[in-house]
Amino acid sequence: xxxxxxxxxxxxxxxxxxxxxxxxxxxxxxxxxxxxxxxxxxxxxxxxxxxxxxxxxxxxxxxxxxxxxxxxxxxxxxxxxxxxxxxxxxxxxxxxxxxxxxxxxxxxxxxxx
Amino acid sequence: xxxxxxxxxxxxxxxxxxxxxxxxxxxxxxxxxxxxxxxxxxxxxxxxxxxxxxxxxxxxxxxxxxxxxxxxxxxxxxxxxxxxxxxxxxxxxxxxxxxxxxxxxxxxxxxxxxxx
Numbered sequence: 001x002x003x004x005x006x007x008x009x010x011x012x013x014x015x016x017x018x019x020x021x022x023x024x025x026x027x028x029x030x031x032x033x034x035x036x037x038x039x040x041x042x043x044x045x046x047x048x049x050x051x052x053x054x055x056x057x058x059x060x061x062x063x064x065x066x067x068x069x070x071x072x073x074x075x076x077x078x079x080x081x082x083x084x085x086x087x088x089x090x091x092x093x094x095x096x097x098x099x100x101x102x103x104x105x106x107x108x109x110x111x112x113x
Numbered sequence: 114x115x116x117x118x119x120x121x122x123x124x125x126x127x128x129x130x131x132x133x134x135x136x137x138x139x140x141x142x143x144x145x146x147x148x149x150x151x152x153x154x155x156x157x158x159x160x161x162x163x164x165x166x167x168x169x170x171x172x173x174x175x176x177x178x179x180x181x182x183x184x185x186x187x188x189x190x191x192x193x194x195x196x197x198x199x200x201x202x203x204x205x206x207x208x209x210x211x212x213x214x215x216x217x218x219x220x221x222x223x224x225x226x227x228x229x
Contacts, residue, residue, distance in 0.1 A: 046217055
């Protein structure tokens, strides 16, 4: 079993739709949770990070973490064609090799105009 | 701020040759740099972690003699793929983090390596 599971998609939605992206994980030591956006043939770009459980909102993006269920989500409101990319969840523990991230496999999203 | 560059962006080489990839933090000092490998439609797999002035820490299964990492300064790390073979063809991405900033890694644009 992978430490982090993410549905690879592909996911296609019409412009303006609400998008829900999810990851599950098995390592209870993870405390920091990130979402990255990666355009084709480019490096990942950090969208949001959250510490422990809770919600965090930034513009059209909302990140949710439920540590009791080991489940994290990223919601994109009013999705735009420019949001079309691969979205990677990533997480890490809180001490020791704290900087090392474990990534999900990524979900490929296409927002259709 | 927090820009990371990689050079070259793509490289094609013959089997058996060595290829060097550079990763630079352009506007900050990177105490730690990470090297990842990404196959098509797959996630990033951490290869090694390097701290400035010390030896890199390699992940299990990554050959340290094949993937030589040097982090000689606070703004530059290099990955050399020695005696490259077609199975080494992949997308190599570096990231860098700042001193005492555990929460964010800044990623470079990646280097696509094709070994013929």
